[in-house]
Amino acid sequence: MTESFSKNFIDYEEYPQSADIQNRCVSMIGRLFNAPVNEEGAAAVGTSTVGSSEAIMLAVLAMKKRWQNQRKDAGKPFDKPNIVMSSAVQVCWEKAARYFEVEEKYVFCTPERYIIDPVETVELVDENTIGICVILGTTYTGEYEDAKAVNDLLIKKNIDTVIHIDAASGGFVAPFVVPDLEWDFRLEKVVSINTSGHKYGLVYPGVGWIVWRAPEYLPKELVFNINYLGADQASFTLNFSKGASQVIGQYYQLIRLGKHGYRAIMTNLTRTADYLSDSLEQLGFIIMSKKAGEGLPLVAFRFDPKSEKHYDEFALAHQLRGRSWVVPAYTMAPHTKDLKMLRVVVREDFSKSRCDQLLCDIKLCVQVLDEMDKESIKKNQEYIHAHSTHSGKSRHNHPHYRKEGHSLQGKTGKTHAVC
Numbered sequence: 151m152t153e154s155f156s157k158n159f160i161d162y163e164e165y166p167q168s169a170d171i172q173n174r175c176v177s178m179i180g181r182l183f184n185a186p187v188n189e190e191g192a193a194a195v196g197t198s199t200v201g202s203s204e205a206i207m208l209a210v211l212a213m214k215k216r217w218q219n220q221r222k223d224a225g226k227p228f229d230k231p232n233i234v235m236s237s238a239v240q241v242c243w244e245k246a247a248r249y250f251e252v253e254e255k256y257v258f259c260t261p262e263r264y265i266i267d268p269v270e271t272v273e274l275v276d277e278n279t280i281g282i283c284v285i286l287g288t289t290y291t292g293e294y295e296d297a298k299a300v301n302d303l304l305i306k307k308n309i310d311t312v313i314h315i316d317a318a319s320g321g322f323v324a325p326f327v328v329p330d331l332e333w334d335f336r337l338e339k340v341v342s343i344n345t346s347g348h349k350y351g352l353v354y355p356g357v358g359w360i361v362w363r364a365p366e367y368l369p370k371e372l373v374f375n376i377n378y379l380g381a382d383q384a385s386f387t388l389n390f391s392k393g394a395s396q397v398i399g400q401y402y403q404l405i406r407l408g409k410h411g412y413r414a415i416m417t418n419l420t421r422t423a424d425y426l427s428d429s430l431e432q433l434g435f436i437i438m439s440k441k442a443g444e445g446l447p448l449v450a451f452r453f454d455p456k457s458e459k460h461y462d463e464f465a466l467a468h469q470l471r472g473r474s475w476v477v478p479a480y481t482m483a484p485h486t487k488d489l490k491m492l493r494v495v496v497r498e499d500f501s502k503s504r505c506d507q508l509l510c511d512i513k514l515c516v517q518v519l520d521e522m523d524k525e526s527i528k529k530n531q532e533y534i535h536a537h538s539t540h541s542g543k544s545r546h547n548h549p550h551y552r553k554e555g556h557s558l559q560g561k562t563g564k565t566h567a568v569c
């Protein structure tokens with residue numbers, strides 16, 4: 151990686167090995183996602199990106215272009231594309247839809263259901279739908295949306311649309327922890343999948359990946375060929391230049407760890423997350439995330455309303471911030487009656503002993519808050535926000551753009567929404 155700091159990934163003529171290594175990563179990731187194979191070998195095509203956000207922008211562009219081409223060929227209007235997705239999507243989906251002028255059609259969560267309902271999802275599809283987004287591991291609770299149910303409904307009802315899987319986090323977890331779960335190219339309606347190398351792919355930021363099941367789902371007019379040493383290297387990215395190090399890092403991890411290594415790490419993380427879930431449950435919290443590998447190794451939890459606390463999850467997040475833990479508090483996606491929650495993402499460096507330390511500090515912070523009255527909690531929260539958090543210290547937002555209210559997250563509020 152250090153040797154590659156100076157290399158510009160896009161310069162295929164000068165650095166053909168970087169391009170070659172990227173292609174090998176695409177092959178390995180395609181196989182991991184069960185991409186179909188034809189006579190010539192793997193049919194899948196793909197590219198490295200800066201992260202899942204860029205990958206998702208490219209996926210949306212490919213779906214939109216392909217839909218437009220089909221509509222043009224059929225002599226039908228193609229000026230009102232829409233995309234069907236959960237209201238719990240990561241903010242990059244809203245960006246992709248706005249930037250590329252695709253109408254957002256949302257399947258809303260409910261106070262009991264934090265993922266899309268497959269029936270409702272398929273009902274939203276119409277002739278202007280470019281595709282459906284299914285999330286493998288939502289940002290809020292880490293739960294896997296039911297790609298198979300959506301796929302099977304589309305086939306049963308003979309609906310002609312495609313599925314993109316946002317496997318930003320789940321792409322490097324599910325294949326190792328729950329290999330029998332059908333969410334990937336084993337489902338015939340799934341045409342593209344993105345994943346983040348810098349999340350459970352275990353590489354430094356930023357690297358992401360996007361893979362299409364076959365070239366027909368990535369329209370030619372979006373791909374630019376850059377000729378090097380007589381061989382064409384296809385390029386489909388938003389940015390031209392980028393460093394080559396991250397691709398090298400991904401290749402290293404894939405080769406060094408192998409399936410065996412990733413499985414060992416992801417299974418261990420799942421065990422740690424289960425341990426944290428069980429311990430928090432014993433402390434009286436309600437667990438909103440899945441256990442036993444049925445979701446990402448993360449724990450989403452909230453207070454039991456029966457405990458009638460005089461403070462909320464944001465107060466606990468601030469108290470923990472005072473002890474140097476950055477445990478974000480969120481307000482759940484819209485239409486969930488403003489459910490509040492805390493979320494701990496179990497990363498590779500979160501050992502069981504660190505987990506025990508966190509549990510100790512949660513217990514301590516709850517005790518402290520229990521003994522404080524409302525007025526002092528508020529004052530304390532403001533103090534921590536101003537002195538212990540970075541968002542309290544820096545005013546990095548230009549005043550003109552503060553209190554953004556046009557996006558789902560701007561409207562429902564996310565992370566440290568205090569003051």
Ligand SMILES: *Cc1c(COP(=O)(O)O)cnc(C)c1O
Pocket residue numbers: 200201202203204240242285287288289316318319346358
């Ligand atoms: C993190 C995340 C993204 C964005 O990925 P980046 O790699 O940070 O660009 C998109 N979707 C989901 C579900 C995510 O968790």
